[in-house]
């Protein structure tokens with residue numbers, strides 16, 4: 001957007017012009033939540049409209065669009081820990097004197113860069129010109145002090161796939177926040193609303209997973225390395241009918257929650273018990289199933305994370321979470337999250353999940369997560385296996401696992417070092433889930449409905465390969 005004033009016949013869209021002979025109108029995957037990393041300064045500032053930071057003004061600018069987005073949603077992270085970068089597939093908004101090293105155009109207030117593939121929006125970055133005198137206000141424009149809020153609404157309109165009506169061929173004369181020059185119009189106009197309605201007015205109906213007295217949303221976070229040291233998730237499906245799941249490998253979007261060494265580009269492979277490849281994914285946003293995955297609000301925040309929707313027969317399955325690699329992009333290492341969502345579209349269900357991975361220290365321990373659905377308490381058995389992995393020729397097993405169970409508020413529910421010391425040891429034996437080594441950890445608590453995490457570390461800071469397992473004792 002540049003400084004000045006203008007005015008009246010139709011919105012225009014941005015296009016993927018990779019093939020100039022067949023331009024494709026740009027849009028995000030329908031039903032997606034587009035998460036914007038707001039890095040507009042941590043300092044408190046008193047702005048004319050009462051906002052106390054440009055992050056707050058930007059969040060309100062994003063929220064200005066939300067009521068008009070039937071099949072898309074904006075979310076945001078204020079003071080994001082994600083360093084703005086081109087090519088990280090994170091959507092950043094920040095101030096700078098340059099646009100990733102390039103000069104701003106004459107009079108340019110802000111620039112939004114778009115990355116896309118096959119007409120699908122992949123990444124956007126919005127840079128506000130630091131050389132401009134900014135405030136946040138409504139009403140007539142008062143240069144040389146420019147209104148950040150309306151410029152942000154304009155830029156976030158570009159993020160949605162709208163272009164400048166006044167620069168279209170033929171030129172459109174409409175009242176619109178999307179006109180190239182900022183003026184007295186301080187919010188979206190009917191033409192802007194018509195534009196996003198044309199793009200996001202239709203899409204798959206939103207879905208949700210029914211609640212019930214089962215283990216829901218099974219997950220494990222760990223470090224995935226290369227070779228044999230990738231993160232390996234296992235799960236079992238019990239019942240007589242096929243069951244439907246969404247399986248995800250979340251990686252770089254973990255950096256928005258402060259994980260500094262999140263894996264950059266995850267891929268997932270799903271195998272059956274005979275080691276036949278059942279399904280695989282690298283970049284979820286270009287998969288045919290992407291809108292369905294998003295309809296469950298299970299769209300990974302980062303476009304190049306991996307997600308699958310699969311219908312599986314009862315049995316045992318293994319998912320490998322690893323770094324994408326190719327002849328030009330070597331595999332990397334980092335923290336990743338394996339997740340299993342039982343969509344509960346049949347009576348069959350996932351009854352346990354296990355993940356084998358590398359246990360380090362600090363943020364690099366292994367963390368199992370699950371939700372107890374329903375309205376009554378449920379007994380689960382949780383195990384942290386280390387030394388006995390050597391029997392399956394796993395190199396460098398964690399010599400003495402330590403297990404902590406925490407509730408969704410982070411409160412410690414139970415801790416265990418050596419399973420025979422657990423007050424539930426007799427239950428663990430009766431369930432035929434006694435670990436093979438006395439150094440291993442296990443517990444069998446009855447838990448109230450809610451979310452829990454099982455943290456596996458090495459006693460006294462030891463590191464190595466471990467297995468975290470969560471079993472539904474009464475499926």
Ligand SMILES: [Zn+2]
Nearest residue numbers: 001158164180
């Ligand atoms: Zn613009």
